[in-house]
Amino acid sequence: MSRKKTNFECTLRYVTKPTDEQLEKIKNFIYKKYVSEDVPKEIITFDLIEDKSLGGGFILKCGNEQYNWSTEGRTRQFAEAIDKIRKDMVPGMDVMSILRTTVEEFELAAAHRHVGYVTYVGDGIATIKGLPHAAYGEIVIFECGIKGMIQDIRPNEIAAILFGSDREIRVGSRVARTVRSAGVPVGEGFLGRVVNALGEPIDGLGSIEEAAYRPVESPAPGVVDRKSVSTPMETGILAIDSMFPIGRGQRELIIGDRQTGKTSIALDTIINQKGKDVVCVYVAIGQKASTIAKLVGNLKKHEAMDYTIVVNATASEPAPLQYIAPYAGCALAEYFMYKGKDVLIVYDDLSKHAVAYRALSLLLERPPGREAYPGDVFYLHSRLLERSARLNDANGGGSITALPIIETQAGDVSAYIPTNVISITDGQIYLESTLFNLGVRPAVNVGLSVSRVGGAAQTKAMKKAAGSIRIDLAQFREMEVFTQFSSDLDATTKAQLLHGNILLELLKQPLGQPLSMAEQVITLVTANARCMEDIYIDKIKDFQMGLLKFVASEHSEIMTQIKNTGALDEELKSMIVDAANEYKELFKKE
Numbered sequence: 001m002s003r004k005k006t007n008f009e010c011t012l013r014y015v016t017k018p019t020d021e022q023l024e025k026i027k028n029f030i031y032k033k034y035v036s037e038d039v040p041k042e043i044i045t046f047d048l049i050e051d052k053s054l055g056g057g058f059i060l061k062c063g064n065e066q067y068n069w070s071t072e073g074r075t076r077q078f079a080e081a082i083d084k085i086r087k088d089m090v091p092g093m094d095v096m097s098i099l100r101t102t103v104e105e106f107e108l109a110a111a112h113r114h115v116g117y118v119t120y121v122g123d124g125i126a127t128i129k130g131l132p133h134a135a136y137g138e139i140v141i142f143e144c145g146i147k148g149m150i151q152d153i154r155p156n157e158i159a160a161i162l163f164g165s166d167r168e169i170r171v172g173s174r175v176a177r178t179v180r181s182a183g184v185p186v187g188e189g190f191l192g193r194v195v196n197a198l199g200e201p202i203d204g205l206g207s208i209e210e211a212a213y214r215p216v217e218s219p220a221p222g223v224v225d226r227k228s229v230s231t232p233m234e235t236g237i238l239a240i241d242s243m244f245p246i247g248r249g250q251r252e253l254i255i256g257d258r259q260t261g262k263t264s265i266a267l268d269t270i271i272n273q274k275g276k277d278v279v280c281v282y283v284a285i286g287q288k289a290s291t292i293a294k295l296v297g298n299l300k301k302h303e304a305m306d307y308t309i310v311v312n313a314t315a316s317e318p319a320p321l322q323y324i325a326p327y328a329g330c331a332l333a334e335y336f337m338y339k340g341k342d343v344l345i346v347y348d349d350l351s352k353h354a355v356a357y358r359a360l361s362l363l364l365e366r367p368p369g370r371e372a373y374p375g376d377v378f379y380l381h382s383r384l385l386e387r388s389a390r391l392n393d394a395n396g397g398g399s400i401t402a403l404p405i406i407e408t409q410a411g412d413v414s415a416y417i418p419t420n421v422i423s424i425t426d427g428q429i430y431l432e433s434t435l436f437n438l439g440v441r442p443a444v445n446v447g448l449s450v451s452r453v454g455g456a457a458q459t460k461a462m463k464k465a466a467g468s469i470r471i472d473l474a475q476f477r478e479m480e481v482f483t484q485f486s487s488d489l490d491a492t493t494k495a496q497l498l499h500g501n502i503l504l505e506l507l508k509q510p511l512g513q514p515l516s517m518a519e520q521v522i523t524l525v526t527a528n529a530r531c532m533e534d535i536y537i538d539k540i541k542d543f544q545m546g547l548l549k550f551v552a553s554e555h556s557e558i559m560t561q562i563k564n565t566g567a568l569d570e571e572l573k574s575m576i577v578d579a580a581n582e583y584k585e586l587f588k589k590e
Contacts, residue, residue: 187211236272236514247457249390256431286352476500
C-alpha cells in the first residue's frame with residue numbers, strides 16, 4: 001500500500017513506555033508495510049497512550065488495521081488455539097501430549113485485525129467507519145464484547161445490527177472484524193434444550209457441547225440434490241392427515257387469526273413424532289416468555305422434549321435476535337438433515353419475523369414499500385423456506401419439513417405477508433375464527449385449505465379410507481346454508497346432512513391427543529360405511545374413542561395389518577365394519 005502524505009499517524013497503546021530503540025523498530029515495521037521508499041521515514045508519528053488493562057506488551061493501530069502484541073492478546077490467541085484442539089479432538093487422542101506440544105510450539109503471530117469505530121448507535125443499530133473491506137452478513141465485535149452483524153454497506157460506512165444491549169457502546173467505540181459469517185453451534189447435544197437465537201442455552205441446564213458450527217444463512221439444496229416428496233409426515237390430526245396430507249420435505253403453511261389454534265396444530269404434530277425417529281425444532285419469534293415456558297412444559301409432559309430443540313427469541317428480545325432466530329433454527333435442522341435424519345421445523349410465527357425485519361430496515365433507513373415493509377421482504381422468507389427439502393439418497397436422504405405460521409388480521413389472507421408466504425409454500429391449512437368459536441377444533445376451513453403434494457404423501461390405506469370426505473364436507477357446508485330455514489326436507493338431503501354432522505364431530509380433536517394412522521383409517525372406514533348414523537350426535541365422539549380402544553384390545557390384528565402393510569383391501573375394510581357393528585351393540589347397552 002503506497003501512501004504519499006505529509007503525515008502518517010499511528011496509535012500505540014502500552015503498559016510500559018517503549019524505549020527509543022523499540023520505537024525505532026516499530027517505525028521500521030510501519031515504514032516497510034505502509035510507506036513507499038521515496039518518502040522519508042520522518043512522516044510516521046505516534047500517539048502514545050498508557051493502558052494498564054493490557055497486562056503487558058502493546059497494541060499498534062495504523063489506519064483501520066490493528067496489531068495486538070499485548071499479554072491480553074497472547075492469552076486470547078492461546079485460548080483460541082486450545083479451543084480449536086478441543087473441537088477437533090476424537091476419542092483415543094493423547095490429550096496431555098497434544099497440550100504439551102501446543103504449549104511448546106505456540107508462537108504469537110501479531111493479531112492483525114481490521115478495526116473501525118462507531119459513529120452512531122441506537123435502537124439496536126450501530127453505524128461504523130473504518131472497515132471498508134467488511135462483507136455483508138459478517139460478524140463484528142465491539143470492544144465491550146457485544147457482537148453485531150453487518151446488514152448495510154454504504155459508500156463511506158457500514159451499519160450493523162446488534163445481538164445484545166447497546167448501552168455499553170458509545171460513539172468512538174472500537175469495532176473489529178472477525179472475517180466470519182454469522183453462525184450458530186450445532187450438534188446432538190442441543191436435543192431437549194431451549195436456546196436463544198445465538199445457540200446459547202437459556203434453560204438453566206448448563207452448557208451444551210457442540211459438534212460443529214453452521215452459518216445461519218446457507219444456500220438451499222439444488223433441484224438435482226432433491227427427490228420427490230412421497231413419505232407422510234403424520235400430524236396425528238384426522239382433519240389434516242385425511243384431507244391435507246403433509247409429506248416429509250414439504251412446506252405447509254398454518255394460517256389464521258390469533259387464538260384460532262395455530263400453535264396447537266404444530267404442538268400436536270411434534271408430539272405425534274414420538275418414536276418415529278424425527279428430530280423437531282420449534283422456533284418461537286416474538287412470543288411471550290410465559291407462553292413458551294408453558295409449551296416446553298407441555299412437551300415435557302408428553303415426553304417430546306427428548307427429540308425437540310426450542311429456539312426462543314421472545315417479544316422482549318431486540319429485533320436483531322428475532323430476525324436471526326428462524327435462520328438459526330434452520331441451521332440446527334440442517335445439521336441433522338445432512339446426517340440423513342428427518343426433521344420437522346416450526347416457525348411460530350413469520351408475521352412477527354417480518355415485523356422485526358421491517359423495524360430493522362426502517363432503522364437502517366431503507367426505503368419503505370407496501371405496508372412499510374422493505375422491497376426484499378419476500379426474499380426474507382423465500383431464502384428461509386427454500387432450505388426445506390427432501391434430499392436424494394446420494395446426499396444422505398434426510399429431509400426438513402417446515403410448518404411456518406402466519407397470523408392474519410380479521411381473516412385477511414390477501415394481505416402482503418400472507419400472500420407472500422402462501423406463494424412460497426406447498427399448501428396452507430387455513431384456520432377460521434367462526435369455526436373455532438362454534439367449537440369446531442381444529443378449526444380447519446375445508447374450502448381455503450389445500451396441500452399441493454396431496455395424495456403423494458399418503459399411505460394407500462389412508463388415501464382409500466379418506467375417499468370423498470372432503471367433497472362430502474364441502475357439500476354439507478353448502479347444503480347447511482340453504483336448508484337452515486327449511487323444515488320440509490327429503491330423505492336424501494336429511495341423510496347427507498346427518499353424514500356431514502357425523503364427519504364434523506369425528507374431525508373434532510382435543511389438544512394433545514394425536515391419532516395414529518391406523519386409528520384414523522378405522523375411524524374413516526366406519527364413517528364412510530355409515531355405521532354411526534343411529535348414534536346420537538353428542539355421543540359420536542365417545543363412540544369413536546370407545547371403538548378405537550375396542551379394536552386395539554379385541555381386534556388388534558386389524559391395527560397391526562394397517563400399520564405393517566399401509567394398505568386397505570376389501571377384506572380388511574369388511575373386518576373394520578364388522579368390528580364397528582360389534583362394538584355398536586355393546587355401546588348401545590351402556
